[in-house]
Amino acid sequence: MSVLSIKTRIIKNIQDNLNLGSIKRLLHTISNKPVLALYGSSIKSITDKYLNIYTIRNLNEVYSGKYPVAFGSLFLPYELIIGLGLKPFLPEIMGGFTAGLGISGRTIKAASNNWYSSDLCTFHRSAAGACEMDLFPKPSFIVCSNLACDAAGKSFQNFSRKYNIEKNFYFIDVPHDDDGASLSFLSKQLENIFYEVSGKLNKKPDIEKLKKTINCSNDFRKFAIQANNIRKELYDYPQYFNGLNYILPFFGLSGTKETVNLYKIMTGELQEKLLKQDKNKKMKKVLWMHLKPYYRNEIFNILEKNNCRVVFEETSNVFWDELDPDKPFKSLAKKMLSNPLRGNGENRIKAVQQIAALYDIDGIIMFSHWGCRQSNGLSRLIKESFNKKSIPVLVLDGDCVDINNCPAGQIKTRVEGFAEILNSI
Amino acid sequence: MYTCGIDIGSVSTEALILDIDERKDYKILSYAIIKTGSDSKTAAEKSFKMALSEAKLNRNEINYIVATGYGRVIVEFANKNITEITCHASGVTLLFPDIITIIDIGGQDSKVIKIDRTSKKPIDFLMNDKCAAGTGRFLEVMAKTLEINLENFGEIFLSTKEKVDITSTCTVFAESEIVSLIGRGVAKEKIIKGLIYSIADRIISMVSRVGLEAPVCLTGGVAKNSGIASAIEEKLGVKLQIPFEPQITGALGAAYLAGKI
Numbered sequence: 097m098s099v100l101s102i103k104t105r106i107i108k109n110i111q112d113n114l115n116l117g118s119i120k121r122l123l124h125t126i127s128n129k130p131v132l133a134l135y136g137s138s139i140k141s142i143t144d145k146y147l148n149i150y151t152i153r154n155l156n157e158v159y160s161g162k163y164p165v166a167f168g169s170l171f172l173p174y175e176l177i178i179g180l181g182l183k184p185f186l187p188e189i190m191g192g193f194t195a196g197l198g199i200s201g202r203t204i205k206a207a208s209n210n211w212y213s214s215d216l217c218t219f220h221r222s223a224a225g226a227c228e229m230d231l232f233p234k235p236s237f238i239v240c241s242n243l244a245c246d247a248a249g250k251s252f253q254n255f256s257r258k259y260n261i262e263k264n265f266y267f268i269d270v271p272h273d274d275d276g277a278s279l280s281f282l283s284k285q286l287e288n289i290f291y292e293v294s295g296k297l298n299k300k301p302d303i304e305k306l307k308k309t310i311n312c313s314n315d316f317r318k319f320a321i322q323a324n325n326i327r328k329e330l331y332d333y334p335q336y337f338n339g340l341n342y343i344l345p346f347f348g349l350s351g352t353k354e355t356v357n358l359y360k361i362m363t364g365e366l367q368e369k370l371l372k373q374d375k376n377k378k379m380k381k382v383l384w385m386h387l388k389p390y391y392r393n394e395i396f397n398i399l400e401k402n403n404c405r406v407v408f409e410e411t412s413n414v415f416w417d418e419l420d421p422d423k424p425f426k427s428l429a430k431k432m433l434s435n436p437l438r439g440n441g442e443n444r445i446k447a448v449q450q451i452a453a454l455y456d457i458d459g460i461i462m463f464s465h466w467g468c469r470q471s472n473g474l475s476r477l478i479k480e481s482f483n484k485k486s487i488p489v490l491v492l493d494g495d496c497v498d499i500n501n502c503p504a505g506q507i508k509t510r511v512e513g514f515a516e517i518l519n520s521i
Numbered sequence: 522m523y524t525c526g527i528d529i530g531s532v533s534t535e536a537l538i539l540d541i542d543e544r545k546d547y548k549i550l551s552y553a554i555i556k557t558g559s560d561s562k563t564a565a566e567k568s569f570k571m572a573l574s575e576a577k578l579n580r581n582e583i584n585y586i587v588a589t590g591y592g593r594v595i596v597e598f599a600n601k602n603i604t605e606i607t608c609h610a611s612g613v614t615l616l617f618p619d620i621i622t623i624i625d626i627g628g629q630d631s632k633v634i635k636i637d638r639t640s641k642k643p644i645d646f647l648m649n650d651k652c653a654a655g656t657g658r659f660l661e662v663m664a665k666t667l668e669i670n671l672e673n674f675g676e677i678f679l680s681t682k683e684k685v686d687i688t689s690t691c692t693v694f695a696e697s698e699i700v701s702l703i704g705r706g707v708a709k710e711k712i713i714k715g716l717i718y719s720i721a722d723r724i725i726s727m728v729s730r731v732g733l734e735a736p737v738c739l740t741g742g743v744a745k746n747s748g749i750a751s752a753i754e755e756k757l758g759v760k761l762q763i764p765f766e767p768q769i770t771g772a773l774g775a776a777y778l779a780g781k782i
Contacts, residue, residue: 483645488644488645493650505591506630506648509591509604509605509606509648510648512604513604513605513606513607513643513646516603516604516606516607516643517606517607517642517643517644517645517646520607520640520642520643521642
């Protein structure tokens with residue numbers, strides 16, 4: 097059986113039986129070794145195979161009810177969550193999954209029926225709808241921050257009410273500035289969460305476990321940097337290496353051994369591809385900013401057909417320094433503060449300018465996801481900053497989750513038109 | 522060599538045949554403009570046949586065909602598809618070599634294209650969002666609501682001094698607003714003046730985002746409406762260049778680019 101047909105059957109099963117019990121049973125069934133082996137056997141890339149299997153296993157654990165689950169927003173230091181022995185679950189990423197599974201129409205509608213405004217981004221709306229439909233596992237804790245996304249604090253607070261765990265809702269206030277006072281303020285918040293959650297779990301605070309998690313995160317960071325370095329030379333690789341497919345391990349599972357393995361495998365596979373690469377083949381190098389549509393779409397195929405390749409993504413940037421396991425809270429606070437999406441827009445512009453120079457970028461596609469003001473608000477300055485360097489920027493208005501808010505024909509014309517511009521330079 | 526460009530838009534389809542010599546000098550042999558209707562494939566075929574007939578050529582005498590416009594992918598007999606952005610840019614710069622900014626207002630989309638002064642190739646563009654406001658379709662709906670022939674809008678705009686502001690951007694809401702204005706006894710001429718300014722405002726907003734640089738060319742079926750052209754000129758403060766037939770620039774560019782295949 098091909099991977100496509102297995103995937104199609106899984107998706108159809110979820111679409112036809114959209115309830116928590118069915119999702120649990122399905123995850124349990126496909127997590128069985130023989131089924132996973134069959135599923136994995138038809139995936140050619142070992143990295144893609146590992147990612148798929150790892151994601152299924154992780155979701156099965158989260159849904160199993162055997163472990164305490166923490167909902168978290170995208171840019172948390174997940175080393176803290178994993179170090180506490182909690183299973184992270186990222187509703188925003190699951191919002192993206194609903195698009196891939198073809199159920200976002202239903203989840204978005206459920207959110208609408210429960211007073212979520214159509215002005216709210218669909219990662220949040222779809223997650224909120226899934227929450228209202230009881231499609232998510234019940235969390236024990238909810239942790240979120242205001243880093244980049246202001247909506248997370250509000251959406252996630254609603255989730256805490258839905259699950260009746262308002263006392264286990266933690267909001268991390270990430271300051272605007274990166275200075276000593278901000279570091280202390282943020283570090284103290286992380287430390288408080290660690291000790292308070294440990295207490296609520298009736299566990300002695302296990303700093304050694306947190307240190308191990310941080311060491312794992314450092315190992316992942318090392319391999320991610322290696323992979324990124326290889327990508328500076330590599331342009332001819334399949335789409336599954338697109339970093340936008342690795343958001344869950346890169347952010348939500350940093351600090352697990354599996355993520356270290358994933359990036360170790362990726363580094364090896366990319367190195368092999370680099371050695372085999374046809375050096376005479378030249379493509380236009382595109383940097384992708386923000387996220388991508390997670391439903392089936394043709395954007396990346398259109399780029400490939402038109403001699404363009406996304407060679408790097410803003411989300412693949414290893415922006416943080418190595419963490420110090422002996423100063424876990426300070427290190428994790430530093431990681432949060434060094435995120436280019438924090439504070440002034442100049443931080444983000446500077447970061448993407450550096451990436452563009454490192455990867456010898458020919459053009460930028462900035463996906464302007466509906467309702468994501470932290471990103472879209474900066475589009476003019478981003479465009480102007482690159483235009484000064486004669487690098488074309490396509491601000492592609494669309495929606496990462498709601499296919500009905502992203503007409504395929506219009507997207508095709510814009511992407512093809514942009515590719516034609518890049519190829520004419 | 523003989524080449525053909527076919528531009529399949531949402532409202533109209535244009536086919537244009539060129540005779541291109543070795544120095545890449547060109548001569549327009551014929552063109553046809555027809556309604557696209559519900560079947561874009563048939564419209565492409567029909568317009569091609571009409572253009573062939575006018576040029577007194579057979580199908581097999583055409584060396585290359587390029588299809589453009591939203592329906593470009595369905596033209597099976599085309600050698601290549603190129604977007605309307607590149608084709609419009611090519612067509613306009615053939616007619617007006619110094620043009621820097623192109624405003625194209627079609628049936629269901631409007632776009633602004635910026636041309637590089639040196640290479641004469643497009644370097645930036647912006648298209649309207651998923652909404653018919655500021656396009657030909659918007660005008661058609663309003664003409665029907667007002668029960669006034671769309672062809673008279675230009676003359677009415679130029680001869681009317683006062684206007685009423687149309688505040689709704691959405692075509693459906695604007696239609697309701699107009700019905701309400703008519704109900705209040707507001708003169709239709711003032712409504713038309715307001716409508717045309719509202720379209721011009723949307724176009725100016727797009728031009729501002731891409732960055733206004735003269736000379737500016739206006740193309741697309743809506744360019745035939747003298748009222749729209751005047752309103753845009755007034756708002757931009759620049760004189761617009763308008764091709765002799767503003768609907769064919771996409772097909773012209775496509776035909777010329779076919780000569781480079």
